[in-house]
Amino acid sequence: MAVxxxxxxxxxxxxxxxxxxxxxDEGPAYGYExxxxxxxxxxxxxxxxxxxxxxxxxERDGLVETYRAASEGGPPxxxxxxxxxGRIALALGxxxxxxxxxxxxxxxxxxxxxxAT
Amino acid sequence: MTDxxxxxxxxxxxxxxxxxxxxxxxxxxxxxxxxxxxDGVSAEEFLGSSAFDxxxxxxxxxxxxxxxxxxxxxSNARRRPRVLxxxxxxxxxxxxxxxxxxxxxxxxxxxVATRASGGSVQSSVVSASAATPIEWILLSLALVALAxxxxxWSSRGRARLSRV
Numbered sequence: 428m429a430v431x432x433x434x435x436x437x438x439x440x441x442x443x444x445x446x447x448x449x450x451x452d453e454g455p456a457y458g459y460e461x462x463x464x465x466x467x468x469x470x471x472x473x474x475x476x477x478x479x480x481x482x483x484x485x486e487r488d489g490l491v492e493t494y495r496a497a498s499e500g501g502p503p504x505x506x507x508x509x510x511x512x513g514r515i516a517l518a519l520g521x522x523x524x525x526x527x528x529x530x531x532x533x534x535x536x537x538x539x540x541x542x543a544t
Numbered sequence: 545m546t547d548x549x550x551x552x553x554x555x556x557x558x559x560x561x562x563x564x565x566x567x568x569x570x571x572x573x574x575x576x577x578x579x580x581x582x583d584g585v586s587a588e589e590f591l592g593s594s595a596f597d598x599x600x601x602x603x604x605x606x607x608x609x610x611x612x613x614x615x616x617x618x619s620n621a622r623r624r625p626r627v628l629x630x631x632x633x634x635x636x637x638x639x640x641x642x643x644x645x646x647x648x649x650x651x652x653x654x655x656v657a658t659r660a661s662g663g664s665v666q667s668s669v670v671s672a673s674a675a676t677p678i679e680w681i682l683l684s685l686a687l688v689a690l691a692x693x694x695x696x697w698s699s700r701g702r703a704r705l706s707r708v
Contacts, residue, residue: 457572498575
């Protein structure tokens with residue numbers, strides 16, 4: 428795996444649960460549907476690590492509610508949506524993410540990158 | 545794709561995941577993989593490196609979801625301290641009661657011996673602890689039980705130290 432790709436994977440790993448909670452907060456979604464929503468926003472790196480174990484953990488921790496329903500033209504699927512605890516976790520997580528992002532930006536913003544050609 | 549789901553299912557079975565939960569997970573996975581395939585997304589793109597290791601993927605998913613039953617030995621080990629505490633407490637109680645009874649000599653039994661000689665009746669009372677043999681047996685058993693409990697506690701402590 429390339430160094431850049433590896434870094435993106437590592438960065439995403441810490442916030443993927445928030446991203447999943449965020450996309451399912453837009454509307455209940457099943458597993459593959461969530462990866463499509465993430466991919467539509469440019470998070471194609473999700474494929475580096477499956478979302479299923481993470482969804483399992485969110486379910487075990489009571490951060491999501493699930494139900495089975497027929498999908499469009501397909502078999503019944505398991506739909507996920509954030510529970511009340513999940514919405515609180517999402518709000519807190521987003522706040523932490525913004526604070527971390529701003530702090531990292533403050534450190535990295537002055538860096539000038541010059542590439543010799 | 546079917547092979548991937550089948551391997552996941554056999555891993556869940558090996559781990560002791562209930563059939564109902566395994567069927568549900570397998571059905572969701574198969575449906576998602578079919579939809580990804582229809583969209584032109586390969587299993588590798590959808591599952592990443594997990595696509596090459598179905599057993600690890602299945603084990604990780606089941607573990608994170610909390611559907612892998614706890615090994616019997618582990619749950620026994622968790623229950624053992626309570627049993628051991630109860631056993632030690634009971635042995636200590638028997639020891640104290642037996643020692644107290646021996647010290648006080650209770651309960652007592654009295655024998656009245658009556659003898660008639662020359663028109664007069666002579667009575668003599670002999671008292672003795674009624675349960676002395678039983679108290680000694682209880683005391684001995686309690687001591688053995690406490691020694692056994694001490695050995696169990698120390699071996700448990702050694703096992704915990706070796707795990708650190």
